[in-house]
Amino acid sequence: xxxxxxxxxxxxxxxxxxxxxxxxxxxxxxxxxxxxxxxxxxxxxxxxxxxxxxxxxxxxxxxxxxxxxxxxxxxxxxxxxxxxxxxxxxxxxxxxxxxxxxxxxxxxxxxxxxxxxxxxxxxxxxxxxxxxxxxxxxxxxxxxxxx
Numbered sequence: 001x002x003x004x005x006x007x008x009x010x011x012x013x014x015x016x017x018x019x020x021x022x023x024x025x026x027x028x029x030x031x032x033x034x035x036x037x038x039x040x041x042x043x044x045x046x047x048x049x050x051x052x053x054x055x056x057x058x059x060x061x062x063x064x065x066x067x068x069x070x071x072x073x074x075x076x077x078x079x080x081x082x083x084x085x086x087x088x089x090x091x092x093x094x095x096x097x098x099x100x101x102x103x104x105x106x107x108x109x110x111x112x113x114x115x116x117x118x119x120x121x122x123x124x125x126x127x128x129x130x131x132x133x134x135x136x137x138x139x140x141x142x143x144x145x146x147x
Contacts, residue, residue, distance in 0.1 A: 004130050006103055010101060012098060014073050014099040024048055032136075043066070047066075047069070061084055062083065064081040066079045087105070
C-alpha cells in the first residue's frame, strides 16, 4: 500500500470549501494528474459515483470513485476501484474563520513487481501531487470573491 497525507489551511468558510470539493468536476481543475471525470451519478447517501482517468507517469489509469461517506461540511470518503484500488479521505474543520482541509489517500499499485519497484517513486510523486492539489485548492478558493 502507498499512503500519502497532508493538510492545509484555507481562508474560506468550511461551507464554501465543502461546496467546491463536493463537485467532482472541480477536482480536475485542481488535481494535476486527474485527466477526466465522467458519468457522475448521485448516491442515496448524498455522495456520488464517478468514473475517472488518472495519469501516473504518463500512463492513463481508468477507474471509479464511490463516495462511501458524505457528511456535509465535514467529510468526503471515497473507495477507489479499478487499476488503482484504495481509499481517499477528505475531512474539513472550521478553524479561526477558515477551514483546515486534511486529505489522505491509501492505495495499492497494479501489479506485484511494479508495486515493489515503483513504490518509492510513486510515493514521492503522489506526495508532490497532493501538495500541488491542496495549494491549487487554496489558490482557487481564496482568489474567488466571497458571496
